Amino acid sequence: MSEVKKCERVLLSCPHMGGGELDFVSEAFSTNWVAPLGPNVTGFEDDIAQYVQKDFAVAMSSGTSAIHIALKLLGVEKDDFVFVSSLTFVGSANPVLYEKAEPVFIDSEPDTWNMSPSALASALKWAKKKNKLPKAIIVVDLFGMPAKYEELIKLSDEYKVPIIEDAAESLGSRYNNKMCGSFGVLGIFSFNGNKIITTGGGGMLVCDSRQFASKALHLITQARDPAPYYQHSEVGYNYRMSNVLAGIGRGQMQILSDRIEKRRKIFNLYHEQLGQSGLIFLPESKGCYSNRWLSTACISKNDKRSPIELISFLNENNIESRPVWKPMHMQPLFKDCKFFAHNEEDKSKNSTSEYLFAKGICLPSSTNYKNETYQYVADKIKQWLV
Ligand SMILES: Cc1ncc(COP(=O)(O)O)c(C=O)c1O
Numbered sequence: 001m002s003e004v005k006k007c008e009r010v011l012l013s014c015p016h017m018g019g020g021e022l023d024f025v026s027e028a029f030s031t032n033w034v035a036p037l038g039p040n041v042t043g044f045e046d047d048i049a050q051y052v053q054k055d056f057a058v059a060m061s062s063g064t065s066a067i068h069i070a071l072k073l074l075g076v077e078k079d080d081f082v083f084v085s086s087l088t089f090v091g092s093a094n095p096v097l098y099e100k101a102e103p104v105f106i107d108s109e110p111d112t113w114n115m116s117p118s119a120l121a122s123a124l125k126w127a128k129k130k131n132k133l134p135k136a137i138i139v140v141d142l143f144g145m146p147a148k149y150e151e152l153i154k155l156s157d158e159y160k161v162p163i164i165e166d167a168a169e170s171l172g173s174r175y176n177n178k179m180c181g182s183f184g185v186l187g188i189f190s191f192n193g194n195k196i197i198t199t200g201g202g203g204m205l206v207c208d209s210r211q212f213a214s215k216a217l218h219l220i221t222q223a224r225d226p227a228p229y230y231q232h233s234e235v236g237y238n239y240r241m242s243n244v245l246a247g248i249g250r251g252q253m254q255i256l257s258d259r260i261e262k263r264r265k266i267f268n269l270y271h272e273q274l275g276q277s278g279l280i281f282l283p284e285s286k287g288c289y290s291n292r293w294l295s296t297a298c299i300s301k302n303d304k305r306s307p308i309e310l311i312s313f314l315n316e317n318n319i320e321s322r323p324v325w326k327p328m329h330m331q332p333l334f335k336d337c338k339f340f341a342h343n344e345e346d347k348s349k350n351s352t353s354e355y356l357f358a359k360g361i362c363l364p365s366s367t368n369y370k371n372e373t374y375q376y377v378a379d380k381i382k383q384w385l386v
Helices: 020-030 039-052 063-073 094-098 117-129 149-159 210-220 243-253 256-274 307-316 352-359 371-385
Strands: 056-060 081-085 102-106 136-140 163-166 186-190 203-207 279-281 295-299 360-363
Touching (some): 020 039, 020 243, 039 056, 039 203, 039 243, 056 063, 056 210, 063 094, 063 186, 063 203, 063 210, 081 117, 094 102, 102 117, 117 149, 136 149, 149 163, 256 279, 295 352, 307 360, 307 371, 352 360
Parallel strands (some): 081 102, 163 186
Antiparallel strands (some): 056 203, 295 360
């Protein structure tokens, strides 16, 4: 294909239905289960719990709400510290502010772009000295790449601080053959419209604790007491997923493995076509298997141009791409928060997440295009790189 027609914009990551979704949604309509309750909700929860090998899954209205509830379950309160990966989407960190707790941001390491175990070690040492260890560590598996759990879990065990795994972007990714989302005491997924599978909007909390699962369900349905009338003893939330949307999720689970295969193929195409032309792609580190939700790369150190220039060039050619997330410690919202860099001892070096923000780009990774489309994108990037 030489040119994508004007109207056919190549999108970064859009919903891709498999067909089975409609059957579940139609069933919800025909049985009148058009409510935040019904067989699709429990069916979708069972599908996810089984897929990631967790005992319990609780479907919610978003990934952000699942993180919020995870913090509540771990007893996070005003002024508590919560450690959070700095290189992430703001949805990972906002719930810490909902509880008026204090986020402390942890840098990335270069092998996976995820939480640096050495920065986490420095932060835990610092917090212990202050006699104020964090209530939780939110570890993100960015763009589908698993974090270095062997080292991170060691630290979590040593300091007895639980991990919440933000696997919003990494359903189907694995580390040492174990599913992402299953490493923390609590894990979360997002089914937002741009994710590897979507319900149009939604999230899931997973865990092995019956107590956590039933408390989560209580909190997300307005925390109603077991009384014959509407009685409430604590603050609750309206965070439950609807049975209609869960039907989309059940259908999407049927084709998840195809979507992962396709996203990995898209990454391989970009890598083969552009790996020698000045884009640096992230390989899978030892033990990592990525769903390659978004194909990401960095512009070479020697190229003085910014990824924003490449993004506008692609935009002029009807191709959507995005910068890598702007790290949370660089955000005006979090300007007063503490940050621990990967090279904490060597202040002369920039932090890894700052470097990735300065150089990184997310390439179109939607699965609903033919190979020619990705080839067209690769050709345009080659044109820009020469
Ligand atoms: C890493 C990460 N965490 C959290 C979220 C929040 O999920 P949601 O949009 O479903 O609230 C997202 C994405 O949307 C995300 O990419």
